Amino acid sequence: MSDRLVARLRAVGCVFAEAEAAEIRRVLGHDDDATDAVVAARAAGTPLEQALGVARFAGVEVEVGDGVFVPRLRAEPLVDDAVAAAPDARVVVDLGCGSGAIAAALHRRLPQARVHAVDIDPVALRFAARNGRRHGFEAHLGDWWQALPRTLRGRVDLAVAYLPHVPTARLSGIAGDYRAHEPDRAVAGGADGLDPLRAVVAGMDDWMSPDGLLVTFVADEQHIAARTVAGARRVLFVLG
Ligand SMILES: C[S@@+](CC[C@H](N)C(=O)[O-])C[C@H]1O[C@@H](n2cnc3c(N)ncnc32)[C@H](O)[C@@H]1O
Incomplete structure (x- = not known):
């Protein structure tokens, strides 16, 4: 089955499109407007975590955003x-x-x-x-x-x-x-x-x-x- 979100992410240059789509759905559920905003941010080169506002790290989830280092x-x-x-x-x-x-x-x-x-x-x-x-x-x-x-x-x-x-x-x-x-x-x-x-x-x-x-x-x-x-x-x- 084709996955439109994966295809959109791939089209804007995301190499790990499947993984990114899964994370977007985990955080945003079925919020289409928020998903559109994240895809647009990814197209502009914003790291996924900053676009979503959250990062997972070593068993915790933290808020991240513009201008802060993304936990690796x-x-x-x-x-x-x-x-x-x-x-x-x-x-x-x-x-x-x-x-x-x-x-x-x-x-x-x-x-x-x-x-x-x-x-x-x-x-x-x-x-x-x-x-x-x-x-x-x-x-x-x-x-x-x-x-x-x-x-x-x-x-x-x-x-x-x-x-x-x-x-x-x-x-x-x-x-x-x-x-x-x-x-x-x-x-x-x-x-x-x-x-x-x-x-x-x-x-x-x-x-x-x-x-x-x-x-x-x-x-x-x-x-x-x-x-x-x-x-x-x-x-x-x-x-x-
Ligand atoms: C590689 S990042 C690591 C951030 C965080 N520990 C993580 O793993 O997500 C290094 C951090 O050191 C901070 N930093 C750089 N110089 C500093 C200084 N003189 N005193 C305190 N923090 C500093 C930066 O602002 C940055 O947030």
Whole structure:
């Protein structure tokens, strides 16, 4: 049986038209006007999640929209590895939280923890604050650790950070829909992609508890340099 929505999505250039049609129906049901608006947004290159206003990530659903980083499936192992490595963590932070997808998933998986999320981008923080009310974490605007309440100094058991890590020369390789609709500072990591990691590692001694662990993501080819940045600190790298 032919599927008109799949055909329309394919006609506007969606490679994964079947999957997108299923997600549109899951979120919008049979609302034809809303479906037309999403197809038009996809034709204009808006990522599906931003067009729909929701993204699924690691067992939670968060609100997303224009100008906020779309949670990526490849970041889900950060949550799994963090929970496995620090199952008793009580003070947990998501550094560079975007919409707060990681914070929301961590709150679900670590119900004993107080989860705090930080982002420097006011647009991201508006989404994080809304998602925080729904998913039980606190969102703070500002620069990495400095955004956190001072009372958390020396008390962070677990920090999870899907940091901007794309080297300057690789920015043009990001898929066009995302590149055009996400801010530079959500992805750009400087010449070698590791400037945000350097900034975060520099704050670890002040903010982490003695056994505190940072779990973060780097590309395979960044691993050796990232290990050097981390030095002797407790950092678990998820590679991708
Ligand atoms: C790769 S995105 C990850 C977003 C979110 N964690 C996720 O996985 O969907 C990185 C985020 O770091 C934020 N960011 C960049 N520089 C920052 C800084 N100096 N302090 C706090 N957040 C920052 C960006 O605004 C962006 O939302």
